[in-house]
Amino acid sequence: MFELLSQKFEEKIQLTEEEKELSRKFFTPKKLRRRQYLLQEGDVCKYVTFVEKGLLRYYTVDERGQEHITQFAFEGWWISDLLSFLTGEPSTYNIDALEHCELLLLSKAAEDEMLERIPKLERYFRILLQNNLIATQKRLASSLNQTAEERYSELIQSCPETLPQRIPQHMLASFLGITPETLSRIRRQLTLKAQGTRDKVQE
Amino acid sequence: MFELLSQKFEEKIQLTEEEKELSRKFFTPKKLRRRQYLLQEGDVCKYVTFVEKGLLRYYTVDERGQEHITQFAFEGWWISDLLSFLTGEPSTYNIDALEHCELLLLSKAAEDEMLERIPKLERYFRILLQNNLIATQKRLASSLNQTAEERYSELIQSCPETLPQRIPQHMLASFLGITPETLSRIRRQLTLKAQGTRDKVQE
Numbered sequence: 001m002f003e004l005l006s007q008k009f010e011e012k013i014q015l016t017e018e019e020k021e022l023s024r025k026f027f028t029p030k031k032l033r034r035r036q037y038l039l040q041e042g043d044v045c046k047y048v049t050f051v052e053k054g055l056l057r058y059y060t061v062d063e064r065g066q067e068h069i070t071q072f073a074f075e076g077w078w079i080s081d082l083l084s085f086l087t088g089e090p091s092t093y094n095i096d097a098l099e100h101c102e103l104l105l106l107s108k109a110a111e112d113e114m115l116e117r118i119p120k121l122e123r124y125f126r127i128l129l130q131n132n133l134i135a136t137q138k139r140l141a142s143s144l145n146q147t148a149e150e151r152y153s154e155l156i157q158s159c160p161e162t163l164p165q166r167i168p169q170h171m172l173a174s175f176l177g178i179t180p181e182t183l184s185r186i187r188r189q190l191t192l193k194a195q196g197t198r199d200k201v202q203e
Numbered sequence: 204m205f206e207l208l209s210q211k212f213e214e215k216i217q218l219t220e221e222e223k224e225l226s227r228k229f230f231t232p233k234k235l236r237r238r239q240y241l242l243q244e245g246d247v248c249k250y251v252t253f254v255e256k257g258l259l260r261y262y263t264v265d266e267r268g269q270e271h272i273t274q275f276a277f278e279g280w281w282i283s284d285l286l287s288f289l290t291g292e293p294s295t296y297n298i299d300a301l302e303h304c305e306l307l308l309l310s311k312a313a314e315d316e317m318l319e320r321i322p323k324l325e326r327y328f329r330i331l332l333q334n335n336l337i338a339t340q341k342r343l344a345s346s347l348n349q350t351a352e353e354r355y356s357e358l359i360q361s362c363p364e365t366l367p368q369r370i371p372q373h374m375l376a377s378f379l380g381i382t383p384e385t386l387s388r389i390r391r392q393l394t395l396k397a398q399g400t401r402d403k404v405q406e
Contacts, residue, residue, distance in 0.1 A: 060348065070343070070347075086333070119326075122322070122329050123318070123322075126325050129333050134286045137273070137286075137339055140273070140342055144271060145265060145271055
């Protein structure tokens, strides 16, 4: 259950065998079936969650009942409403499972104790937050300045290759802030462009 | 020169006098006059910068020559193009001074050595990045879901009180992704609403 988490730790820091063993004690394993919630709007987010297996989405629902997806989380990613987690205020977000998930939950108390007993993990989380901040800043800039086509191309490049098979089209459209029709048009255009390039190479 | 930085460290971690003394050796003080650049598009961002005094802005310029301001940095804030700083790729951003500034620069090599010699600072930067990530996520969500009026109100609440006096209107508008005319209209409406509330209370 802890294979991927250990691997992710090792990419950024070196833990002793004892520290590895100890770190696992702070996490609570949890399985979610498809469509089950990890967090519901109005509840306090009590955990930061590591995804060992599966896929989740993070989203708000506006007054008209429309879903706005802010993030997807694949194997090896972390997901949480950090604001609610840190302040104890009710969340305005939902997190639910798009596939069967195997998760590792870390509560605030467990995180505090873990960081006190294994200070090296401060570095791991610092680097993680740094990378997440860069990705979020890029997304903010692109939401203000880029076309939908540019945003879609960036998404495809930054995520696992299986993304288009694993995420329904209307959810990808919601993440990009466009309609499913616009997304279909963009995908058709990109396919035509790619074929054009291939034909050119084969000439 | 290091008063504010020391104060900010102390809000999050406890350093010994020796660690405080040592930490200062890694920073290079720099003054900027109004309109001078800290970073220009095309250059590599070589420092993360702490603002002891003054005000800067962080922005891109699009193909039509229009400025898109992504961030302001006041006293006590950090500013950097983290992506360029970490990867060594040329920046697509500019950072310039809106007021006379007194800054503390931290290079990548200096940061690495500082974190190795004072590991407690991993925690300081972890918390800093965490808060910054929350603010950026909120801004991303609001850029996708909120009206310009809601975005303006949030900005006013989250920044120092002196913000409207210190930042020209057209730059605030750029930060909010709206025209200066729309911003003027929003400000008039909010003033009228505030007066209405006051009149109601006095009745």
